[in-house]
Amino acid sequence: MQQTADPLSAADRGVVRMRVTRNDRWYPLVHIAARAGWINDPNGLVHLSGRYHVYFQHNPFGSQWGLMHWGHVSSADLVHWRHEPIALAPELEAESDGVFSGSAVALPDRHGIAVLYTGHRWLAPGLARQVQCLATSTDATTFVRHGVVIEPPEQMTDFRDPKVWRTGNRWYLVLGASPLDPADGRRHAEVWLYSSDLQGPGALRRWRFEGVLYRSPIDEVFMAECPDFFPLGDRWVLSYCAMGTHPHGYLDRNVNNARYVVGEWAPGRAFTPVTGEFPCDWGHSYYAPQTMQSPDGRRLVWGWMGSFGRPEPVAQSDGWCGQLTVPRELDLGPGDAVLTRPVRELTALRRSTCGLGPITVPANTERSLAADIPGAAEIELSLDLAHSDAERITLAVHRTPDGHQTLVVWDGQSGRGHLDRGSSGAGDRGSRSAPCAPDADGLLRLRIVLDRGSVEVFVGDGDQVISSMVYPPEGPRAAAICAECGDARITALRIHHLDAIF
Numbered sequence: 437m438q439q440t441a442d443p444l445s446a447a448d449r450g451v452v453r454m455r456v457t458r459n460d461r462w463y464p465l466v467h468i469a470a471r472a473g474w475i476n477d478p479n480g481l482v483h484l485s486g487r488y489h490v491y492f493q494h495n496p497f498g499s500q501w502g503l504m505h506w507g508h509v510s511s512a513d514l515v516h517w518r519h520e521p522i523a524l525a526p527e528l529e530a531e532s533d534g535v536f537s538g539s540a541v542a543l544p545d546r547h548g549i550a551v552l553y554t555g556h557r558w559l560a561p562g563l564a565r566q567v568q569c570l571a572t573s574t575d576a577t578t579f580v581r582h583g584v585v586i587e588p589p590e591q592m593t594d595f596r597d598p599k600v601w602r603t604g605n606r607w608y609l610v611l612g613a614s615p616l617d618p619a620d621g622r623r624h625a626e627v628w629l630y631s632s633d634l635q636g637p638g639a640l641r642r643w644r645f646e647g648v649l650y651r652s653p654i655d656e657v658f659m660a661e662c663p664d665f666f667p668l669g670d671r672w673v674l675s676y677c678a679m680g681t682h683p684h685g686y687l688d689r690n691v692n693n694a695r696y697v698v699g700e701w702a703p704g705r706a707f708t709p710v711t712g713e714f715p716c717d718w719g720h721s722y723y724a725p726q727t728m729q730s731p732d733g734r735r736l737v738w739g740w741m742g743s744f745g746r747p748e749p750v751a752q753s754d755g756w757c758g759q760l761t762v763p764r765e766l767d768l769g770p771g772d773a774v775l776t777r778p779v780r781e782l783t784a785l786r787r788s789t790c791g792l793g794p795i796t797v798p799a800n801t802e803r804s805l806a807a808d809i810p811g812a813a814e815i816e817l818s819l820d821l822a823h824s825d826a827e828r829i830t831l832a833v834h835r836t837p838d839g840h841q842t843l844v845v846w847d848g849q850s851g852r853g854h855l856d857r858g859s860s861g862a863g864d865r866g867s868r869s870a871p872c873a874p875d876a877d878g879l880l881r882l883r884i885v886l887d888r889g890s891v892e893v894f895v896g897d898g899d900q901v902i903s904s905m906v907y908p909p910e911g912p913r914a915a916a917i918c919a920e921c922g923d924a925r926i927t928a929l930r931i932h933h934l935d936a937i938f
């Protein structure tokens with residue numbers, strides 16, 4: 437399927453225009469992506485005058501990472517989205533090599549929004565100057581620049597990604613820093629905290645350094661990109677993207693890895709973790725999550741489904757690359773675990789549903805579920821593990837006539853779920869795995885969001901998530917379920933066909 441896409445709308449100001457041919461074979465239907473070109477991190481999440489605004493790192497000139505702009509989409513309901521003109525293009529000298537990641541807040545008294553972002557400039561190959569800049573907007577579309585508001589310390593090349601919020605009568609901001617520790621001669625990943633007056637001439641312009649909020653406990657981690665810090669239940673959650681991790685076991689398998697830690701914090705106090713660090717998502721394609729509060733008080737999060745350093749076939753040939761996850765909502769679960777589920781609004785996309793169950797899939801047999809699941813779909817699956825003796829239960833999706841498929845596996849021996857791209861089709865392969873335990877009644881619920889080029893698996897109440905890009909060949913996409921070394925009892929299985937979000 438070919439479509440000619442104009443990556444910039446007519447309203448874009450002063451930006452070179454180009455036309456590209458977009459191949460839609462893997463272009464998402466229920467995920468935010470640019471009309472063409474590259475995207476990475478979600479930025480500037482904010483709700484203003486009845487609309488959600490999601491910005492994102494965007495190279496409109498090609499489908500590889502490059503000169504970063506802020507792309508923009510908006511929605512009244514988190515379900516139907518509209519492409520907006522590019523919001524921020526490099527303008528100031530301080531941002532001449534990219535308008536990097538940042539965040540937004542709604543200003544008091546309905547005065548629009550403010551965005552804090554990183555201005556990036558290369559001084560020499562591998563040596564950057566990164567400053568934090570302020571811009572404001574009354575309509576979330578057209579921005580007024582207010583220049584640099586936080587300068588980097590001497591010789592700190594990685595100093596970026598401000599996340600701003602309000603607590604009480606002050607603005608606060610965290611950013612990622614990478615100071616050299618003279619004690620061991622190494623750079624360490626830190627999250628720095630700043631604060632500013634709520635109102636008056638210094639508001640959001642003059643920032644006071646409050647101190648180091650957090651230092652990564654892992655020695656080799658040298659930078660904490662895209663930190664976020666937000667209240668959840670009666671705790672505070674700090675998430676950040678660790679650069680310099682090495683894979684160990686099931687953990688840290690991506691080039692860089694998004695993690696979170698839960699603790700206690702109040703203005704003027706230190707952040708005291710009450711948990712260790714956990715992965716935000718176990719999949720191949722999850723990075724740079726950013727959260728916002730919805731008007732009804734929920735904590736929403738989007739992540740970038742992509743990665744640096746791994747081949748994405750769309751970048752070579754399809755005129756676009758990168759999508760965000762579906763919007764998700766976070767809750768604090770038992771034991772201070774962060775639960776991650778698709779936002780409840782997502783059910784509004786369900787166009788038609790077919791279901792079956794309860795059924796038993798006999799040992800070592802397979803049951804076909806659909807000859808073709810075209811477009812995007814959500815599969816809800818309840819496995820009655822208390823009444824199953826299967827060793828493995830496998831849901832095959834994106835199964836094409838030439839034998840390619842992606843597997844969502846419950847594996848009783850390891851007590852884990854796997855998203856296996858070993859025979860998915862094009863691009864990077866590999867299997868990713870997350871703990872996957874049934875509830876007290878022996879029921880294991882899975883929700884699986886399928887798009888043309890991605891699979892997201894939500895376990896239980898959102899206890900774990902595995903998100904990966906997958907690139908199946910063209911043709912009908914069948915689904916089937918199979919039980920191995922024992923029977924699988926399925927209490928319910930529903931396939932919801934989803935409408936497109938744009």
Ligand code: FRU
Nearest residue numbers: 477493504536537661662724
């Ligand atoms: C994370 C990141 C950010 C930076 C942006 C640049 O993916 O490297 O730290 O601001 O991407 O596009």
